[in-house]
Amino acid sequence: MEILLAQESGFCFGVRRAVKIAYEAKEKWGEVYTYGDLIHNKQFVEKLKRDGIKVAEKIDDLPPGAVVIIRSHGISPQEERELREKFKVIDATCPYVKKSQKIAAKEVRSGKELVIFGDRNHPEIKGILGYTHGAGVVISRPEDTATLPSSPRRAVISQTTNDLEDYKKFVGGLMENTERLTVHQTICSSTIQKHRSAKEIASRVELMLVIGGKHSSNTRKLFKACRAIQPNTHHIETPRDLDLIDWRKYEKIGITAGASTPDFVIKAVMEKIKEEGHD
Numbered sequence: 721m722e723i724l725l726a727q728e729s730g731f732c733f734g735v736r737r738a739v740k741i742a743y744e745a746k747e748k749w750g751e752v753y754t755y756g757d758l759i760h761n762k763q764f765v766e767k768l769k770r771d772g773i774k775v776a777e778k779i780d781d782l783p784p785g786a787v788v789i790i791r792s793h794g795i796s797p798q799e800e801r802e803l804r805e806k807f808k809v810i811d812a813t814c815p816y817v818k819k820s821q822k823i824a825a826k827e828v829r830s831g832k833e834l835v836i837f838g839d840r841n842h843p844e845i846k847g848i849l850g851y852t853h854g855a856g857v858v859i860s861r862p863e864d865t866a867t868l869p870s871s872p873r874r875a876v877i878s879q880t881t882n883d884l885e886d887y888k889k890f891v892g893g894l895m896e897n898t899e900r901l902t903v904h905q906t907i908c909s910s911t912i913q914k915h916r917s918a919k920e921i922a923s924r925v926e927l928m929l930v931i932g933g934k935h936s937s938n939t940r941k942l943f944k945a946c947r948a949i950q951p952n953t954h955h956i957e958t959p960r961d962l963d964l965i966d967w968r969k970y971e972k973i974g975i976t977a978g979a980s981t982p983d984f985v986i987k988a989v990m991e992k993i994k995e996e997g998h999d
């Protein structure tokens with residue numbers, strides 16, 4: 721049995737950076753809070769808690785004078801202002817997300833309608849919407865661009881973790897009902913490389929495994945992209961989930977993992993396959 725691990729599996733640049741910032745802050749300040757889970761991965765959030773990095777789901781959960789870390793997804797400027805008024809804030813927003821926030825603010829200021837290709841319930845998009853002062857329109861599927869009325873001037877950005885091919889379709893749809901469209905490529909290079917290498921592996925194996933939190937939006941997108949290439953693709957969260965799949969009958973198994981999946985989970989899945997698989 722052969723296991724092929726895609727390059728760029730697991731933590732991306734922005735998540736590694738946010739984790740490093742959180743541990744450095746803990747070292748310096750003793751007690752620190754992340755504003756929401758630092759990453760969408762249950763196993764890693766439990767590890768952070770064991771290491772003394774606490775989570776505050778909302779501003780009211782923070783004790784007076786607390787040190788609070790903004791996670792890689794970023795937040796709205798209104799929320800950030802409120803946090804800064806009351807607490808010591810450490811900003812771990814990913815630079816790629818910052819770029820999207822700046823573009824959103826600039827395009828809305830210049831009078832364009834801003835269309836965002838993304839999930840309106842995702843924290844990154846909620847934060848970006850805050851920069852548009854209500855002028856951003858969020859659409860989650862390329863086929864839904866047809867529901868928009870015609871417009872003389874629009875700008876478009878994408879959630880950083882979307883699949884590039886989906887974004888191309890989305891932009892193509894918008895061109896149908898927009899006279900002058902300004903397209904910004906805001907999918908991060910880490911996502912592009914991750915999807916590219918995962919699809920390449922998916923095309924060469926009999927079974928593809930995508931490891932990551934069930935609630936992780938970027939893992940779900942990676943899963944969807946792999947499944948389009950290899951229908952025998954499964955989204956698993958831990959090695960235990962392997963028991964739900966008849967994986968032992970395959971000779972070639974491909975593995976990739978979402979941007980919020982820690983190395984120790986990827987390693988545990990690979991070890992289980994090596995230990996329990998046939999030679």
Ligand code: SF4
Nearest residue numbers: 732734814816880908
């Ligand atoms: S997926 Fe991309 S944008 Fe999001 S945190 Fe990682 S590097 Fe940053």
